[in-house]
Amino acid sequence: MQPAVRLVILGKQGAGKGTQCVRLATHYRVPHISTGDMFRAAQRSGSDLADRLAKFMREGELIPDALVIDVVSDRLRRPDAAAGFILDGFPRTAAQAEGMSELLAPDDLDLCLDLEVDTAVVLARLSKRRVCERCNATYSLEGPPVVDWTCDACGGRVVQRDDDTEAAIWRRLELYERETAPLVAWYLERDKLVVVDGDGSPDTVTKRLVRAIDARLGNRF
Numbered sequence: 001m002q003p004a005v006r007l008v009i010l011g012k013q014g015a016g017k018g019t020q021c022v023r024l025a026t027h028y029r030v031p032h033i034s035t036g037d038m039f040r041a042a043q044r045s046g047s048d049l050a051d052r053l054a055k056f057m058r059e060g061e062l063i064p065d066a067l068v069i070d071v072v073s074d075r076l077r078r079p080d081a082a083a084g085f086i087l088d089g090f091p092r093t094a095a096q097a098e099g100m101s102e103l104l105a106p107d108d109l110d111l112c113l114d115l116e117v118d119t120a121v122v123l124a125r126l127s128k129r130r131v132c133e134r135c136n137a138t139y140s141l142e143g144p145p146v147v148d149w150t151c152d153a154c155g156g157r158v159v160q161r162d163d164d165t166e167a168a169i170w171r172r173l174e175l176y177e178r179e180t181a182p183l184v185a186w187y188l189e190r191d192k193l194v195v196v197d198g199d200g201s202p203d204t205v206t207k208r209l210v211r212a213i214d215a216r217l218g219n220r221f
């Protein structure tokens with residue numbers, strides 16, 4: 001059995017992070033931790049947190065760092081994440097990257113994957129994206145579930161995300177360039193970065209990712 005890995009994945013909205021993380025989580029047997037999925041679940045549960053999150057998320061704004069770091073810190077303390085994880089959608093700002101280093105100290109991440117896709121490609125994907133509101137499985141207008149927008153995996157309703165509107169998509173991409181893209185240099189300086197071309201079929205991209213991860217961490221497997 002492979003030893004667990006601690007990974008984060010960066011990439012624009014629509015780069016395919018969610019789809020690839022589900023596959024990598026299965027391959028490396030670690031939990032897929034998506035902050036976006038966690039916040040959407042909190043919203044659905046109608047908790048106190050839900051009201052605070054709603055406006056940020058609908059408009060594509062970032063949730064304040066302190067709150068995000070608290071949520072991730074709680075999640076990483078759960079036993080299933082003790083030996084490894086793949087983080088999707090976190091960190092998204094320099095403060096979150098610093099917060100994460102503190103959370104993991106004296107350990108560290110193994111790798112940061114940067115899934116690169118042109119903006120024109122992600123814009124086309126996002127407008128066609130549909131997601132299961134129960135399990136977050138991702139579909140598209142070109143690749144719908146087998147039966148009438150009912151999730152193949154869990155039977156949940158497959159819908160368009162509230163923040164996959166044109167205005168929110170542009171805002172999220174703008175924030176990505178301003179706040180998140182600089183983390184690529186941050187991880188490069190720490191010798192943790194692997195850049196992978198995210199254009200191509202999901203299977204092709206998964207193979208590229210696994211090859212890149214194994215090439216960097218291969219001595220541990």
Ligand code: AMP
Pocket residue numbers: 013035036037039056057058060061062063064068088089090091092096163172
């Ligand atoms: P995602 O599913 O990753 O696109 O996230 C959906 C929305 O959740 C984002 O547009 C933000 O409003 C919020 N969100 C998710 N992760 C973070 C994060 N690490 N920092 C701030 N806001 C976040």
